[in-house]
Amino acid sequence: MEADIDRILISDKELATRVKQMATEIAQAYAAPEGLVLVTILSGSIIFLADLIRQLPIKMKIGLITVSSYPGSSTESQGAKLLSDLNVDITGRDVLIIDDILDTGNTLRFVRAKLEEKNPRSVKTAVLLRKPSKAPKDVTADFVGFQIDDVFVIGYGLDFDDHYRNLPHIGVLKTEVYESAAS
Numbered sequence: 719m720e721a722d723i724d725r726i727l728i729s730d731k732e733l734a735t736r737v738k739q740m741a742t743e744i745a746q747a748y749a750a751p752e753g754l755v756l757v758t759i760l761s762g763s764i765i766f767l768a769d770l771i772r773q774l775p776i777k778m779k780i781g782l783i784t785v786s787s788y789p790g791s792s793t794e795s796q797g798a799k800l801l802s803d804l805n806v807d808i809t810g811r812d813v814l815i816i817d818d819i820l821d822t823g824n825t826l827r828f829v830r831a832k833l834e835e836k837n838p839r840s841v842k843t844a845v846l847l848r849k850p851s852k853a854p855k856d857v858t859a860d861f862v863g864f865q866i867d868d869v870f871v872i873g874y875g876l877d878f879d880d881h882y883r884n885l886p887h888i889g890v891l892k893t894e895v896y897e898s899a900a901s
């Protein structure tokens with residue numbers, strides 16, 4: 719796996735430090751968090767969620783929603799598609815969407831619209847990574863872990879063709895790996 723990485727972009731220590739800071743920021747933002755539901759977009763956010771919630775000293779529930787935007791060995795967003803709908807009731811609840819990365823913004827826009835149909839009290843978003851170049855102005859994140867350049871990253875939950883999620887750091891995938899998968 720490590721041989722397929724061009725370079726480590728964010729180390730496991732940097733991830734741990736920043737995720738802890740994000741948990742503090744989130745806890746401070748929810749003064750009365752009794753109704754908080756963390757809606758997690760599967761599968762890329764699983765490790766971020768697991769680390770974040772163990773640093774989050776507030777009462778909350780977890781909801782799961784599965785959306786596909788980069789099917790198979792693609793590194794270009796193919797548009798968001800719902801694979802499985804939310805498994806908890808969010809009516810009247812404060813919702814925090816948890817996503818791994820904000821890139822084109824298609825996924826967050828799609829999920830937010832789906833959730834707003836269910837009449838939550840509020841909807842905010844937390845993303846571990848943000849690629850600044852492509853996301854339109856109307857798609858924003860309230861909590862951002864790291865701003866990164868427009869490179870395809872893997873590890874810490876993020877995949878290429880469903881591999882590399884178990885890398886403990888965020889790495890840049892070698893161009894030849896996805897070029898050879900595409901050919």
Ligand code: XMP
Nearest residue numbers: 762795820821822823824825870871876877
């Ligand atoms: P959009 O473009 O919808 O992207 O904002 C959000 C989803 O696309 C996936 N994504 C990536 N996955 N490395 C990945 O492993 C990347 O560099 C990358 N960029 C986007 C990811 O599933 C994310 O939730």
